[in-house]
Amino acid sequence: xxLNVREGKIFEEIKGFVHIWNQKRWKxxxxxxxxxxxxxxxxxxxxxxxxxxxLRGCSIHGAGSAESESSLLEKSSSGLQLWNKFWKSSSxxxxxxxxxxxxxxxxxxxKIVVLVPKEEAINWTAAIEKAASLEGAAQHDAKxxxxxxxxxxxxxxxxxRSSLGILAKNNLQLKRPWNLMWEAATAKDNFATNxxxxxxxxxxxxxxxxxxxxxxxxxALWYDLETSQGCTDFLKSSCLNAQALAHASLMIDYFKGCxxxxxxxxxxxxxxxxxxxxxxxxxxxxxxxxxxxxxxxxSCKIHEERMEQLWLACEVWVIxxxxxxxxxxxxxxxxMKEKELDQMLAKLDKATPSLFGVRxxxxxxxxxxxxxxxxxINVFHxxxxxxxxxxxxVNLILAGIRRVTRSCSGALPEKDGLLPCTDDLLSFMLLLxxxxxxxxxxxxxxxxxxxxxxxEDCQKGELGYHITNFAAACEYxxxxxxxxxxxxxxxxxxxxxxxxxxxxxNACEGSIHAKAGPTMFTFGTSHxxxxxxxxxxxxxxxxxxxxxxxxxxxxxxxxxxxxxxxERSTENPCQTNSPCSELLHGNVHLRRVKGQExxxxxxxxxxxxxxxxxxxxxxxxxxxxxxxxxPVLALPGSSPEFIMSPAYG
Amino acid sequence: xxxxxxxxxxxxxxxxxxxxxxxxxxxxATFSEQQTPTIQASYLTKRLNFNGAMVTLAIWDTAGQERFxxxxxxxxxxxxxxxxxxxxxxxxxxxxxxxWVKELRKMAPxxxxxxxxxxxxxxxSQVDLKDSERYxxxxxxxxxxxxxxxxxxxxETFLDIARRVLEQKKALxxxxxxxxxxxxxxxIDEPPPPPPPSKCCS
Numbered sequence: 130x131x132l133n134v135r136e137g138k139i140f141e142e143i144k145g146f147v148h149i150w151n152q153k154r155w156k157x158x159x160x161x162x163x164x165x166x167x168x169x170x171x172x173x174x175x176x177x178x179x180x181x182x183x184l185r186g187c188s189i190h191g192a193g194s195a196e197s198e199s200s201l202l203e204k205s206s207s208g209l210q211l212w213n214k215f216w217k218s219s220s221x222x223x224x225x226x227x228x229x230x231x232x233x234x235x236x237x238x239x240k241i242v243v244l245v246p247k248e249e250a251i252n253w254t255a256a257i258e259k260a261a262s263l264e265g266a267a268q269h270d271a272k273x274x275x276x277x278x279x280x281x282x283x284x285x286x287x288x289x290r291s292s293l294g295i296l297a298k299n300n301l302q303l304k305r306p307w308n309l310m311w312e313a314a315t316a317k318d319n320f321a322t323n324x325x326x327x328x329x330x331x332x333x334x335x336x337x338x339x340x341x342x343x344x345x346x347x348x349a350l351w352y353d354l355e356t357s358q359g360c361t362d363f364l365k366s367s368c369l370n371a372q373a374l375a376h377a378s379l380m381i382d383y384f385k386g387c388x389x390x391x392x393x394x395x396x397x398x399x400x401x402x403x404x405x406x407x408x409x410x411x412x413x414x415x416x417x418x419x420x421x422x423x424x425x426x427x428s429c430k431i432h433e434e435r436m437e438q439l440w441l442a443c444e445v446w447v448i449x450x451x452x453x454x455x456x457x458x459x460x461x462x463x464x465m466k467e468k469e470l471d472q473m474l475a476k477l478d479k480a481t482p483s484l485f486g487v488r489x490x491x492x493x494x495x496x497x498x499x500x501x502x503x504x505x506i507n508v509f510h511x512x513x514x515x516x517x518x519x520x521x522x523v524n525l526i527l528a529g530i531r532r533v534t535r536s537c538s539g540a541l542p543e544k545d546g547l548l549p550c551t552d553d554l555l556s557f558m559l560l561l562x563x564x565x566x567x568x569x570x571x572x573x574x575x576x577x578x579x580x581x582x583x584x585e586d587c588q589k590g591e592l593g594y595h596i597t598n599f600a601a602a603c604e605y606x607x608x609x610x611x612x613x614x615x616x617x618x619x620x621x622x623x624x625x626x627x628x629x630x631x632x633x634x635n636a637c638e639g640s641i642h643a644k645a646g647p648t649m650f651t652f653g654t655s656h657x658x659x660x661x662x663x664x665x666x667x668x669x670x671x672x673x674x675x676x677x678x679x680x681x682x683x684x685x686x687x688x689x690x691x692x693x694x695x696e697r698s699t700e701n702p703c704q705t706n707s708p709c710s711e712l713l714h715g716n717v718h719l720r721r722v723k724g725q726e727x728x729x730x731x732x733x734x735x736x737x738x739x740x741x742x743x744x745x746x747x748x749x750x751x752x753x754x755x756x757x758x759x760p761v762l763a764l765p766g767s768s769p770e771f772i773m774s775p776a777y778g
Numbered sequence: 779x780x781x782x783x784x785x786x787x788x789x790x791x792x793x794x795x796x797x798x799x800x801x802x803x804x805x806x807a808t809f810s811e812q813q814t815p816t817i818q819a820s821y822l823t824k825r826l827n828f829n830g831a832m833v834t835l836a837i838w839d840t841a842g843q844e845r846f847x848x849x850x851x852x853x854x855x856x857x858x859x860x861x862x863x864x865x866x867x868x869x870x871x872x873x874x875x876x877x878w879v880k881e882l883r884k885m886a887p888x889x890x891x892x893x894x895x896x897x898x899x900x901x902x903s904q905v906d907l908k909d910s911e912r913y914x915x916x917x918x919x920x921x922x923x924x925x926x927x928x929x930x931x932x933x934e935t936f937l938d939i940a941r942r943v944l945e946q947k948k949a950l951x952x953x954x955x956x957x958x959x960x961x962x963x964x965x966i967d968e969p970p971p972p973p974p975p976s977k978c979c980s
Contacts, residue, residue, distance in 0.1 A: 173823065174823050174834070174836075175825075486843060486845065486846075527818055530818075548798065548802070548818055548819040549818045549819065549820060550797075550798050550818070550819045550820050550839050550842075551820040551838075551839040551840055551841045551842075551853075552793075552841045552842055552843050552846065553820070554818070554820050555841050555846060555849075588856055589784045589785075589786040589836050589856065589858075590784065590836060591821055591823075591836075594820070594821040594836075594838055597838075597852055597853060598820075600852055601841070601846075601849045601852045601853065604848075604849060604852060605846065605848075605849060608848060610845055610848065
């Protein structure tokens with residue numbers, strides 16, 4: 130991380146990985162400093178902005194070491210809690226223990242707590258201060274350069290152009306296209322663009338872009354849309370969304386009740402494409418409806434990233450709602466392969482890492498946390514959450530590999546040779562599958578590949594890579610190559626303890642860890658919307674108080690909440706759900722021993738249980754609705770009737 | 779609105795031809811020394827501004843071990859471009875490129891852009907470079923001599939890939955009407971009902 134200011138004009142993009150406190154735990158995030166603002170991303174890819182902090186006039190505290198910081202934190206209970214959680218967090222490597230906590234308090238908005246490596250703390254502090262000061266300079270310049278007639282397309286003198294260059298560069302965070310051009314102007318190797326900065330400014334003046342620059346900052350992107358809870362909260366945050374959500378929840382219910390998953394004699398690809406297409410149309414209908422009914426979402430029409438976020442939120446919400454049916458059908462589709470895979474994994478239970486191609490240098494690596502994380506994959510319901518779980522698993526493996534690499538005393542090229550490549554990740558994925566014994570691997574792979582970001586083919590990003598690796602590992606385990614390897618290996622008979630471990634692993638699919646619990650519960654309550662008292666609703670807050678979202682489908686939702694794999698719905702995903710359910714918020718611990726299931730409820734985290742009664746009933750007398758009760762054939766390219774039907778009520 | 783174009787590039791080639799070094803050199807070259815170090819070489823991204831178009835190159839490493847060879851199609855499915863890397867000091871690795879090309883022709887998307895990189899060009903070549911260039915031209919691919927060690931030809935290679943993919947996308951967008959871009963399949967699984975028997979009215 131280095132600050133690079135050339136002649137005080139250009140602020141080089143400062144970026145790097147840090148840990149950010151999100152009120153519950155530390156999250157590993159990629160942050161980028163721009164003039165006047167700090168943006169938080171999930172990964173280096175910078176696909177989605179998680180949070181934007183405006184730095185103008187901000188104050189930065191705490192540049193002491195983590196040790197001294199801990200003593201300060203211990204003085205307050207919240208600080209102590211924060212600190213304890215920090216140490217308990219499993220995703221840290223050893224080096225971060227020497228980190229420094231920086232607290233950035235912006236003039237407006239919440240403060241942000243960042244943990245950076247100790248040796249980088251001073252650089253980060255300086256960079257943040259510089260970024261904050263450049264914002265001020267940019268605005269000052271903007272005022273100074275404003276022409277009396279308000280027009281900015283007038284020709285400037287060379288010196289003006291130079292200043293304007295700074296203005297343009299520093300103002301570029303206002304609007305995305307400008308931001309991109311700013312990056313182009315500051316890139317070290319601007320090989321693809323031959324224009325000088327002043328020429329560019331001139332060119333933009335000619336096109337009238339400067340006049341189009343907004344005088345106020347564009348609103349930050351929404352964040353916390355990576356979980357189903359976050360997406361549900363986002364969609365619930367405005368009462369204006371109620372009608373669209375109510376309509377969508379009806380469509381979801383009809384999808385679950387009436388939509389035929391196609392004859393199994395049809396090619397799998399075709400059936401999957403049909404489901405995907407239907408869901409895409411369902412999501413599109415919801416998005417269109419939301420845009421139409423909620424003027425606050427108007428910004429999506431001009432802000433591409435926000436539109437993507439809206440799509441994502443709708444997609445997560447809708448696909449979460451039909452998870453049981455889709456996943457059930459996927460399980461059915463791959464039932465034979467799953468059986469083969471389970472048999473293969475049983476044989477590989479005690480296989481050595483080298484059998485999977487794990488490098489000798491990495492064999493000492495203990496999977497530990499990665500194994501636990503990987504076992505969570507069936508706990509999550511949306512493809513996005515599953516894919517994020519997969520990414521987190523890989524990150525934990527990478528953290529382990531980094532520890533191994535650090536302990537090596539070789540030269541840089543040798544260490545480069547230790548950087549994990551796809552062969553390594555694939556080998557580790559195989560090892561992970563053999564050790565974790567998670568069920569429904571093929572179905573999960575298919576579910577993630579086909580239903581992650583259904584609105585477009587977005588399997589080119591990082592999540593797509595991890596899913597591909599996962600799918601490749603499944604494929605390899607069923608390959609003739611693997612059969613041959615297994616045949617050559619003498620597999621030790623499975624011991625009693627091993628069987629117990631396997632049972633535990635299977636049960637893990639059904640057990641909800643504290644980490645994933647809340648996400649699931651709230652998720653279960655999110656579908657099928659029914660407003661009890663919409664007439665008094667005026668804003669988002671009151672909406673949450675006055676409205677009640679309830680579910681319509683009994684066993685499916687109930688099973689989702691308790692996370693028991695529903696064999697009935699797996700075998701017959703088309704069956705209509707029974708009408709009533711009661712949903713429970715809290716931690717549920719499930720253990721399955723020899724086919725028996727016991728359910729225990731832990732309320733430690735959530736206080737008293739909150740019961741939500743199901744109020745939604747399909748009115749059988751309603752002709753409009755009953756007209757949709759007939760089974761809908763799933764064919765690609767055609768919309769089932771319920772998708773395009775108008776809003777009910 | 780300016781949209782960042784994602785371009786998926788898969789790296790193919792035998793083990794030890796220098797795929798990882800090549801991509802690490804490319805991605806790390808523009809990072810400052812104090813930048814967060816790259817922690818893996820399997821999936822890397824690079825943002826480019828190409829004549830005003832923002833491009834994100836998503837570079838996917840593929841498993842190079844022979845045992846994983848059959849998994850190739852899973853990785854290059856949906857790829858926009860494939861960079862086939864061989865070691866100029868190893869003729870077999872060039873022959874392997876030819877077999878990759880045959881496989882790609884069968885299994886990969888039809889419009890995939892191909893580029894061939896003869897790596898380790900700072901060393902004595904065992905492959906006739908003119909032959910390899912002729913071969914590249916014959917399959918509609920570009921050919922570059924690269925060296926990860928000396929940082930030769932790498933940037934040009936990826937720039938060429940980005941340029942060709944962008945040109946292809948642009949041409950596709952111009953030539954294909956929007957209505958036909960949507961993939962639709964219509965299946966009629968039941969024959970239409972037979973016409974009612976004709977009644978003689980006379």
